[in-house]
Amino acid sequence: MATKLCGVFLLVVSIRACEGDLHFASYYGDHMVLQKSPERAVLWGYGPEGAQVTLTLSGPSKQNASVVTVTKGIWRVTLDPVEAGGPYNVTAAAQSGTATLMDVLFGDIWLCGGQSNMWLQTSKIFNASQELDLSAKYPHVRTFMAALNLSETEETDLIEVEIPWSVPPANVAQFSAVCWLFGRYLYETLQYPIGLVESCWGGTPVEVWSSPRALQRCGLHQTGNGPKDNSVLWNAMIHPLLNMTIKGAIWYQGEANAAYNQEKYNCSFPAMIDDWRMAFHQGSGGQTALDFPFGFVQLSTYEQGSESDAFPNIRWHQTADKGFVPNSRMKKTFMAVALDLPDATSPFGTIHPRDKQDVASRLTLGALAVAYNKKNVSFHGPFHKEIRSSPTSVNITYDQKVSVSPSKDIFEICCSGVQTPCGPESHWVAAPIMHWGPTTVQLSTSLCPLPGGVAALRYAWRDWPCEFKACPIYSASGILPAPPFIKDLSSSQRKPGT
Structure with missing residues (x-):
């Protein structure tokens, strides 16, 4: 090495x-x-x-x-x-x-950043031996990894290199599984070289990967020490790469912000994306697109049975509180929903699920649609386009055909009569699925003990909402899960985004 x-x-x-x-x-x-x-x-x-x-x-x-x-x-x-x-x-x-x-080789360069779920090596995932054997068949997918270093000032060049540019199978075992699989899946469609640049560090919050100017936009100030000191990894592990012309970036991070500036993540994450785009564009002399595509993994799961709203809140904030991407605040982005991929027996802890193949596959669909403009590529799960409530039910119309499995408790309603907007302290009760059609789901409000109807609705709003690939709402193909959401229904006829 x-x-x-x-x-x-x-x-x-x-x-x-x-x-x-x-x-x-x-x-x-x-x-x-x-x-x-x-x-x-x-x-x-x-x-x-x-x-x-x-x-x-x-x-x-x-x-x-x-x-x-x-x-x-x-x-x-x-x-x-x-x-x-x-x-x-x-x-x-x-x-x-x-x-x-x-x-x-000449091809597309993708930067892979984040914390330990991006770092998790190919040798540690499900079917690792098979994946490593397959890697030799992809000599045109090349890998590079920056070493872990901190800096209090912006570095011109990397302080150290962990893995130099390598031809598979060399060093794939020690390389990011999500990054490697994403590159491999892209190559299978594009059939030209893919370069993968890994720059990530486990346990790190978004603040350390962000420039001071990005943090200032969100009112975040200097805090912490070591790898939690603001901008130290931006300085040492991102700023040196700015001269490189890249196609796009993928990102897997957010766990560390579940208990650190959680309420600011809906600003700090989009601000980091905006700032990286500007900085790479300038650093490359305008060659990296000012709006280069940025994909990310929405948080998976951590604690089964947890009552904490930390992970649900971060998942929501990862979309700038819209629930889906791309959106008006996060243009040219794509997201892999991962809350249906828990791993209760992971030897690396439940926070590190080993199924990185589905994560990378979902990211790849997003990249093909958003970065490569491939037509007829379904890359996101169902999201509501209309919600209507009545005294006995809530009716959801989705933006695509759905595959539905009955569930008694993954949808929850906040009963009217409590202080609004509904929050964690509000009275949330289950809203069982009663009926469904090709694009609709009807929920029962019978468990709401208060008169006056429903004040809010949420879906999959818990750390560990379902077992492996067993959430109730997927795309018609059954491949892409619906993302979690929370919706104020105080105006029961209101449509999303209004």
């Missing part, structure tokens, strides 16, 4: 000793993937001050050599667009020497 140090791979070794010699920045290396056309890949590195660096690309298609001058110890080249494929050799040459990247 090695990091690239002046052309030699030595795992998790500081790159800083190379500065002054002609070499590429830390996250360039043999076997890497660079962003394909129509975007233009950015290459940069270090060299003697004032030196003339000539960059050449040799492979299936030719490009004119680029000549740049080292300024403040750094050189930088933006390539002309290159179609998907390869392999290429990329050479930077100066009077003081040369540096060459071998076996470089």
Whole structure:
């Protein structure tokens, strides 16, 4: 296991000793993937001050050599667009020497961030041996992993590299399972190279991955120490990557915010996405899209039988309190609902469910629809488009055909006569499913002891709402679960979003 140090791979070794010699920045290396056309890949590195660096690309298609001058110890080249494929050799040459990247492919680069459920390695998931055996069949899905480092200031380059660019099956066992499977599934549809960049740290809140300007938008101030110190991972593990041209990002985080600035997550998470988009766009000289697609995993489960609203609240806040994405606050985003994938016997704790295949598959559907504009791709479960209440029932109309299993308690109603808006302290009672049709579900309000009807409705509003793939509402195919929601019905004819 090695990091690239002046052309030699030595795992998790500081790159800083190379500065002054002609070499590429830390996250360039043999076997890497660079962003394909129509975007233009950015290459940069270090060299003697004032030196003339000539960059050449040799492979299936030719490009004119680029000549740049080292300024403040750094050189930088933006390539002309290159179609998907390869392999290429990329050479930077100066009077003081040369540096060459071998076996470089062009494809799509996806950044994978978050906390321990993104970090959870492929060797630890269900069917790990089978997945690792399969990985050798995907040599065009390449992986790279940043090492865990903190910084109080914004770093220009990664302090260390954990896993250099690798060709499967090398290092897949130690790589993020969600990230790897997402890339593999994308490749199966797209059939061109995919580059995966993992930068995540277990147990970390969103604040450490956010720049100070993003946090200021949400009224968040400096708190904590170590990996919970605001912006320290933004500084060390995201800011150094900004010059890289990327296609998009996926994210699995939120558990750490269930008990840390929970009430701010509906601001801090969307603000982080907005800020990453702006920063990557600027850092790449406009090559990474200003609205690059961003996918995320909605929290799975933790404590069976828990009465806490912490996980339900974070799931809701992950959608900027809309319940679904993309939405007006979170454009060009996609979400994998995971509350129906609990793992009570996980040896890594229930907070780390081992079924990452379904998580990655749901993310991939979102990416194909949102990032790649594939038509007729169903990528989200049913969400209500109309809710009407009567003295005896609540009638829900969904935005698509549904597959329904009877349930007595996953829907809950807040009875009128209590203080509104309904909250955790309100009187919530079960609303059993009575009838359903192709796009409708009818609930009974018979358990509401107060006159005056229903003040609010919620669905799957608990930490562990159902057993494995056994929630009551799915898409007609039975593949995509309905996301949780909470809805004020004080105006019983109100439609969602109004």
